[in-house]
Amino acid sequence: MTDASMEHIEAHAAHDAHAAAKHEAQRIDNLKFGMWVFLASEVVLFTVLIATFLAWRVVNSELVHEVHEATGIWLVSLNTFLLLASSFAMVMGLREIQKGNRGGLMKWIGLTALLGAVFVGLQAVEYSILASHGVTIYSSEFGMRFYAPTAMHGAHVIVGVIWALYIVNKTRRGSYSSQNYIGIEIFGLYWHFVDVVWIILFTVIYLL
């Protein structure tokens, strides 16, 4: 066995390891890109809904102000803080699993799900307050344009909560580790996107 042969074998092994690493990196990038493309389609959906509201709002600002005064800003502001906090909890969960801490991941993703669920609950409270002021989806043009984007967003939050609980369950069964957490990153992209959409909706529908 010559030194040259041994070097040859080592080079072969290094090449194989590199190829495997490259394949894994490519797989992760492909999964992330797939999620970003999905989110791009979501951008189109929400842009249409927001643009529809804006186009109507420009010529009906008085009516919008009346609704704002009737409902107040504090409940939806609290909801905004909750969703921002849920995004923070999500990314902290990812950081924990990157460090190999499954318990930390479960705690933070569980908190993400809880905050998302409270968000949806408070949104239901807000809808009931609006309904008590006579603002329903059929009552006025405002109702139609208000409920479409906010309810669509709420549906996304519900999906996110279910997804977060699924991740907590998978984590409990030991499916994730410091070397395998792409599923959590993909969920994170979705959840943060839902947060970004709310950031825009909050300004466009409630503050302007």
Added chain:
Amino acid sequence: MSDDKTMTEHAAIKAEQESAAEAAPVDVASVEGHEAIVALGLDEHPQTPSEALPHIAPDYTILFGRRINANIYVVVFGILAIVTAAEIGIAEIFPDGFVRMLLLVGLSLVKAVLVMLFYMHLREDSKIFAVAIALPLFVGIISAMFLLAVPSTGY
């Protein structure tokens, strides 16, 4: 005895080498070529899966040259909370007008960009992800502006 053992080991290694060569012949040129690429720093792909994964955010953050004993996610959350509070204050205090609208839209865009850069890791991930999300956003904004420019007919 020791020599016999060594010979046996060598035979085993040679057999492994031969079977490996049959299964997947080594392209020495490609191995050397790859090493040259890595040596020149031209290889964009990491060497191991662990290196392919993003680095864990450190426990401290350098913000405007000052060290803060909190990771970047905590700092970003703090900024998001402060900006949101500022938005609510502006909405409540400022009278309707162009400045109010500009401030509110500007601050919400700052928040959205912060979330995408730091929480969605666009800052460190491939730029193609940013392009994938920016293109429909750009088209959507242009379409919305067109929609806003069309006079309302009371639809």
